[in-house]
Amino acid sequence: MLQATSAAIITTIIPRDRQGPALGTLGILMGLGPVLGPSVGGTLISFSGWRSIFWINIPVAVAGLIGCGQLKRTVNEVLKPVHLNVTGNLLLSMSILALLSGIPVRVVYGREIELRHYQFVSGMRTTSYGVRHAGTVYCTPNY
Numbered sequence: 001m002l003q004a005t006s007a008a009i010i011t012t013i014i015p016r017d018r019q020g021p022a023l024g025t026l027g028i029l030m031g032l033g034p035v036l037g038p039s040v041g042g043t044l045i046s047f048s049g050w051r052s053i054f055w056i057n058i059p060v061a062v063a064g065l066i067g068c069g070q071l072k073r074t075v076n077e078v079l080k081p082v083h084l085n086v087t088g089n090l091l092l093s094m095s096i097l098a099l100l101s102g103i104p105v106r107v108v109y110g111r112e113i114e115l116r117h118y119q120f121v122s123g124m125r126t127t128s129y130g131v132r133h134a135g136t137v138y139c140t141p142n143y
Contacts, residue, residue: 003030012077 006026014022044052 006030009071013071013075 003026007023010022010026011019041053044056
């Protein structure tokens with residue numbers, strides 16, 4: 001969620017000619033998390049114990065709240081009304097539920113896998129019906 005929100009903020013605020021470097025910088029910073037996370041986390045645990053992993057989030061959250069407050073004062077975004085596709089969203093929910101309940105993987109000592117075909121097929125049919133008849137299964141903007 002953080003990656004999508006950050007990219008949306010960048011494309012909203014930054015002028016078009018500077019969006020490439022801004023999105024590149026975002027990509028670099030998002031890539032540093034998996035690289036630095038284990039080593040910084042290991043260092044914190046070694047010196048301060050496992051509870052320090054949770055306490056380190058407090059200054060980060062405070063900095064994020066301050067940044068959001070400053071950003072809110074500077075952004076003047078034109079809002080457009082969006083029509084919510086209720087039928088498509090209900091069909092999507094039903095199809096995901098049918099697909100997920102239709103593929104319960106039961107492994108006993110690494111040998112047995114079970115598949116409930118009727119729920120899986122009904123999930124696929126609901127998904128295809130939603131895509132064909134409801135326009136799109138997601139929220140469609142009304143321009």
